[in-house]
Amino acid sequence: MMTKAVLSSPSSRAEAEHTSIDERIAHKDERVHVLTGAVCNNNCVFCMEEDRDARYVTNSQTDDALVRFILEQKKGAEEICFTSGEPTTNPRLPHWVRWAKEAGIRRVSVMTNGRSLSYEKYARMLISAGMNRFYVSIHGHTQKLHDGLTRTPESFDQTVAGLDVITKYKRYGVELHTSTVITKRNLPHMGEIYRFLRAHGVDQVVFNVMQANGRANTYFEHIFPTYTEIAETARVFLEEQTKTEPRVMAFLVDIPLCTTTKLPDFNRGYVESYVHYEPAANAEKLVPAEALLGRREALADQSETRELVAIRRADLDDSERQKRAECAQCKHEKSCEGVWGNYLKRYGWDEFVPVA
Structure with a gap:
């Protein structure tokens, strides 16, 4: 089960001023993901969770016992993020948020x-339970652009209304970040999207380059721009934006650093490393069994003993991303995770030049 990634950027301006992107990646913390949403009320054209039946089976197994198990295993974690599918469709979410807060987790996110x-009453319930960071996915600055990518009428209006509700509670220490998945459709509007979201109170705007799997692979030719096109559009946008905003709170994520x-x-982000738990039978379908040695944990509940396996993001990505011999010459080699194999099938290696 591929989970949605927690997107990361400099946690403070001081951090960004004194560390390079390679240093930030080298010292990034591991987040803990809890697979919460068995279903999703959007139908995004680029969704990496294309196998929705499998997601339903996996995420439906997240119950009170499993959440308590995760919180016990990950005492002292910096962040617990409820993710996969649409977590807010799970009626137990507010209770699990409260448990995470009671467990002393510093950042509880979704x-x-x-x-x-x-629905302000619902948002207020999450915040009062302990939710203090929201990662909201929004993919355009207009209804036509966003709803066309989510393939869900009226989703734009509800998402923007949700941003406005959370903005009201930022004075209580709540953080609001957004994730915009870059496609051929919305790439030309990067600046407009950024300014629109900042006007609605967003603290950090993350432009997330697609992972070339799931639906992004199915519809690749229609929606996936080249990394070079994305980087050049971002450069032009950032240069223009700095004329009026010295420190632009936009971050381009999950794109080869070269x-x-x-x-x-400052504006080059990365996808945070994470760990989540899956039933052992599911895990071995995703990751070679030898990679999972020593990671099995037994979750005992009233009905049975469930065998779980901790899966890290690197387990899932290593089999999908590639490097070539020339990559060893690049200054970013240790930080770089490689290039999606499905991307290379279409565009090849020409645009990837090692950085001296």
């Missing part, structure tokens, strides 16, 4: 399309 947050050398390090 990766959401934000539609449920438009293609973004013309961008300030």
Whole structure:
């Protein structure tokens, strides 16, 4: 089960001023993902969770016992993120948020399309339970652009209303980040999207380059721009935006660093490393069994003993991303995760030049 990624950027301006992108990646913390949403009320054209039946089976197994198990295993974690599918469709979410807060987790977050947050009573319930960071997925600055990518009428209006509700509670220490998946359709509007979201109170705007799997692979030719095109559009946008905003709170994420050398390090983000738990039978379908040795944990509940396996993001990505011999010459080699194999099938290696 591929989970949605927690997107990361400099946690403070001081951090960005004194560390390079390679240093930030080298010292990034591991987040803990809880697979919460068995279903999703959007139908995004680029969704990496294309096998929705499998997602339903996996995520439906997240119950009170499993959440308590995760919180016990990951005491002291910096962040617990409820993710996969649409977490707000799970009626137990507010209870699990409260448990995470009671367990002393410093940051309790959710990766959401934000539609449920438009109901202020519900959003307030999550915040009072302990939710203090929201990652809201929004893919355009107009209804036509966003709804066309989510393939869900009226999703834009609800998501924007959700942003506005969370913005009201930022004075209580709540953080609001957004994730915009870059496609051929919305890439020309990067600046407009950024300014629209900042006007609605967003603290950090993350432009997330697609992972070339799931539906992004199915519809690749229609929606996936080249990394070079993305990086150049971002460069032009950032140069223009800095004329009126000295520190632009936009971050380009999950793109090979060799293609973004013309961008300030501050604006080059990365996908955070994470760990989540899956039933052992599911895990071995995703990751070679030998990679899972020593990671099995037994979850005992009243009905049975479930065998679980901790899966890290690197387990899932290593089999999908590639490097070539020339990559060893690049200054970013240790930080770089490689290039999606499905991307290379279409565009090849020409645009990837090692950085001296």
